[in-house]
Amino acid sequence: MHIGNITINGCAALAPMAGVTDPAFRTLCTEFGAAYTVGEMVSAKGIVYHSEKSLELLLTPDKTHPSAVQLFGNEPDTMAQAARIAMQYRPDVIDINMGCPAPKIVNNGCGSALMKDPDLCGRLVRAVKEAVPVPVTVKIRKGWDNRCINAVMVAQICEANGADAVTVHGRTREQQYMPPADWEIIRQVKKAVSVPVIGNGDITDAASAARMLEQTGCDMVMIGRGALGNPWLFSEINRLLEHDRPSLPVSPAERVAVLLRHIRMMCDDKGEAAAMREARKHAAWYFKGMKGAAALRQQCNTLATYADLVNLCRTAYENISLADRS
Template sequence: MDIHQIRKLQIGSVTLPNNLILGPMAGVTDLPFRLLCKEQGAGLLCMEMVSAKAILYKNKNTESLLSIDEREKPVSLQMFGSDPQIMAQIAKQIEERPFDILDINMGCPVPKIVNNGEGSALMKNPLLAGQIIESIVKAIDKPVTVKIRKGFDDEHVNAVELAHVAEESGASAVAVHGRTREQYYSGKADWDIIRQVKEAVSIPVIGNGDLLSAEDVIKMQEQTGCDGFMIARGAQGNPWIFSQILHYFETGEHQEKPSFEEVRRMILRHARMMIEFKGEYTGIHEMRKHTAWYTAGYPHSSRLRAAVNTVESLEQLEELLYK
């Protein structure tokens, strides 16, 4: 078995300790969750996406989205917007914050983002996409990366064109999700489009979509030749995925699935971190979905998932888990 798939990855001036990347997920990749994934060996952590306009207008919710802990580094801050001047202005304004890489979101499929001409809507406007990337690259010294999809829909599959635009506009890497905007997260990710992008550009290409195990990483590596692997939904309720993949590449052996006791301990630790970071009300409410993800596939998990939606405190969560 070739054990060289997991390697350091250079993105501009930043060297990642390995090429396993926690993908950005709104409402999921907040500071507590990123720290847990870092402990398990993730080579780069991507933050939840933040709106350039929200920073511009000093929206009170953006400050917690911009929080970074020194223990996380290297970390990528993801910004979205559609105005090249505002994007560049905000990139410069926040550059002194302790993130290592600035990522531009051109993949988010959510209607309110797309209807604003942001996120994956930019896949339909390569000229504007290029202007945004170029303006940000000129405004800051930190490496700039871009996250795109296969295309907007099956009639407009243009990831290769967008990746060329990104490279020519000065991006240091591009991440490609093998689904169109119209697919959202359904159906199977098309890894062949990742291969096509890899063959078309010389900057690092990070593959994203349906990475749930070490075998998936091997298959994506073989099929696409991509440089890095972005794990998003595969990490929900399973921060261990990073250590599992690293262990497999180091030893050729599968790490055992965490015992339910380990899962319980991780949920409670995660909950305490969430409460510390967001306060008990928000922290516990947000832990409900995490708890459902953590316990999926374990005995009695459906009963537990139904009950967790009534939990209002750490004590109640603990009580439920030890029933």
């Protein structure tokens, strides 16, 4: 598929996830077959005021192209200025966040609060589009709540103002992340616009990715929580779609090896202290379903150094029966 003039070779993208989709995780998911990745949302105001934390979030690892930087904000001029600055980090696409449900974001009129003001959504797209030479996309929800389900209208307005693709998360803001995602709204948006539509919500395995593509007609699927501690999901999806074959289960030994590599990359990028604070949740996700997982996951909370993680992985490895160590 294409987003504007950007070619994307594949059908499965990694969703933006604040606190998760940093350069290390995006690199890993790309290696496992993610065709496109989106970075953590970044405050447009933070960028314009040169906040170091915000600028760091714009880093786009070399290995992850094509990839997007995602901005949040609600002032067209500030968004345009932030997008111009973001271009120094060489993203392939600029994405606008119209879906974040967090109170601190929506109470400032940003994220999914934008769905209540479709006209403003259009003005934001137009402003960013005029500011940068790369494609501009939006990530929307089904609507604000069950009295305001307007994904189709918001997508059409964004397209009319220059959006090059639309990602649809099939839940309202009120639903946050809990009830099953509504894929029918993705199908409706796909029918209503001519730019590519990326479907998002509840893809947990290769079969559900294939089902979403089939049921909604969307051009690509985007995976969030299903990829946590599970970057293999992308190769599983690609194998099913390209060869109509399921993948073999990932061995516990490989799980441990990839976890170590993931956290090593984070330590190299951010320094050990900061990386290890974030590593706790990643390690817990990787250990899910493994022998002795409950105890391992509890110990993740105490990880302070990379050496602690190596020790914990040794324990995990000792739990694995000899037969499984392949």
